[in-house]
Amino acid sequence: MKIMTIVKGRVRWIEGEQFIGRIEGDQCSVILGEGGISPMKLLLLSVAGCTAYDVVMILEKMREPIKGLEVEIEGVRREEHPRIYKEVTIHYRIYGNVDEKKARRAIELSQEKYCSASAHLKLSGTNVKYTLEIIRDDEPPSKLSK
Template sequence: MTEPVRGKVEWFKDYQFIGRVESDKCSVILGEGGISPMKLLLLSVAGCTAYDVVMILQKMREPIEGLEVEISGERREEHPKIYWKIHLHYRIYGDVKEEKARRAIELSQNKYCSASAQVKLSGAEVTYSFEIIRGGKD
């Protein structure tokens, strides 16, 4: 078992809250004037898989020069308004082989990305597409 992750959300004013994870140096403003918790969840999925894909492609010794992950999510109309459909679009910069890019994304989505796994457990359908942009990122 791993150590538990501890954090705190504190009411700041009106409908604003400040969230911090105990071991991290950054904070996030939630609510009005900040990001909604559900949008933060969506960005967490994109950030988790982006980290994986870069790491995997580097371990494969692929010449990745940049990565962007666009994410969109559709939520249920009724409460709880969870995501039922999420789509990720990976934009990979560099002379990366298509089959290696696909493999890195599949490993992230099916094995490593804990955030994707968490939303899939709630029943969300997670799909992806990707493109490779040769010549690097300007």
């Protein structure tokens, strides 16, 4: 018998278009709306964070020499309500002498099996696609985005 995980959170209206959200047991809060991040943008960051975690953990289990990872994400929303994402592109930039086939396998495992946030998008009909770039140790370093 599988045990369900229950996650609890709370969003509180501060004033105007500003809200603050917190998940029970977590140490950080998120400001939503004015002066903060929109819930739909936060959804994109959640997908990027979820898959980034998966890819690093999988590559480490594969004993690949990953030295860094950046995940860029871009979403295109519908014009009509509900304005869900109709297409999301995820760009993985992996640093280190990582085998490309293993990197692609790690991304596929994340996208097909482990990343619950991506699964939510796909269940709503979002087309999720990805690109991969590997920056090897012998290549000149690119500027990391902040």
